[in-house]
Amino acid sequence: MTRSQTNKQAILFADIADSTRLYDALGDAPARELIAHCLNLLSDIITAGHGIAIKTIGDEIMSTFNLPHHAASAAVQMQEQVSLDSMLNADNIQLRIGLHYGPVIQEEKDVYGDAVNVAARMVEQAKAGQIITTKGTLDLLGTRHQTTARIVDQTRIKGKRSPIDIYELNWGQPEELTMITTITGDLMRPEKGHDLALGLQFRGLRFAVNHKNPVINLGRDTTNGIVVNDPKVSRLHARIELRKDKFILVDQSTNGTYLSREDGLTALLRRDEIALPDRGIIGLGQKAESNDTGAILFEML
Structure with missing residues (x-):
């Protein structure tokens, strides 16, 4: 019988934006090689940043961190490293990242629960080059993130009674920051x-x-x-x-x-x-x- 454990963790999803474009432009084998290179780079950043790479799903990687600021730091490093990688830059590879800190259920090598669902919703809201998180997670981060983050939207999440505010974490210069601007719901x-x-x-x-x-x-x-x-x-x-x-x-x-x-x-x-x-x-x-x-x-x- 599988034993499960409930605790709080930061869940981070990183997705390669518009990956279908790569297959169309490069062909299947070169596109898969490029995506594998990117996911390996992200996995190394996760491990070095006190996280665990849980699984890859196509062109997306899911990871967990015990502390929210470790997840935020890893997200920033992911965006920075991808932007500096010459192999990824040649084909204009960009990431969409979503993260959230909250309760999860751990079963063997996988995680489930509220934080996973919310983090998945955050990466859905992200555009290429963005890191999106919730107000609750932002409140747990350090001054650096809190003073540069900007509200970008309100969104509804299944199981939540009210819309939640979501924010973009800045990983470049302030003038490079792009906001999500499709406000939905209420x-x-x-x-x-x-x-x-x-x-x-x-x-x-x-x-x-x-x-x-x-x-x-x-x-x-x-x-x-x-x-x-x-x-x-x-x-x-x-x-x-x-x-x-x-x-x-x-x-x-x-x-x-x-x-x-x-x-x-x-x-x-x-x-x-x-x-x-x-x-x-x-x-x-x-x-x-x-x-x-x-x-x-x-x-x-």
């Missing part, structure tokens, strides 16, 4: 009828996006619907469009677009898009407070 408004409208306010002027006027452009150029004359703002910086009863903020800038929610959390968009919550503040090229001259306030009408 942050998206319920569907409404064709009277749906979004009101915007900028420097005392009022604007609206609705079914008659489904798009408004934001930027420094005078052809935009809302003109923000600031050096950090691109000529055609961003736009808001009504799409299937949701208002979508689309960034197309150099310095990014900041979306501050009513609960005080801020997401940064870089060449990405996000569904707007019921109300908040948009900052072009920099975070904006409600009384800033560059703040664009919005609210569902």
